[in-house]
Amino acid sequence: MPPLSQTLAPPRPVDGLELDELCTFIGRKQRKVWLWLALCRRTRQVVAYALGCRGRRTARKLWRRLPS
Template identity: 65%
Template structure:
């Protein structure tokens, strides 16, 4: 039985919360083959929110996984 490498697609999108002046980013980590949502966070588009997404990942996805982004 072959074991499939864990692959996550990481993406972000923005939306407004309350007022149009309040832009919020939704960061997602989606398992590539099953399309299962693994983790998500709300925040800015900065490094601190990226760190929060990393911390939200279950430990098995923090090592030995491939990550795909749109950049």
């Protein structure tokens, strides 16, 4: 499977991003994981994602994964 960055539609200068987060459990309720998403408003494509806690470290991980 190709990397996510190679499957994206070409960006336009007016494109904006929407960020969202979802909480899920892995195996049992004590193992909570947050899925952070960055979506292009125009195309609704997922342009970046990160899995982790709901803290700064995961937010930074998502930020670093955003395409330029």
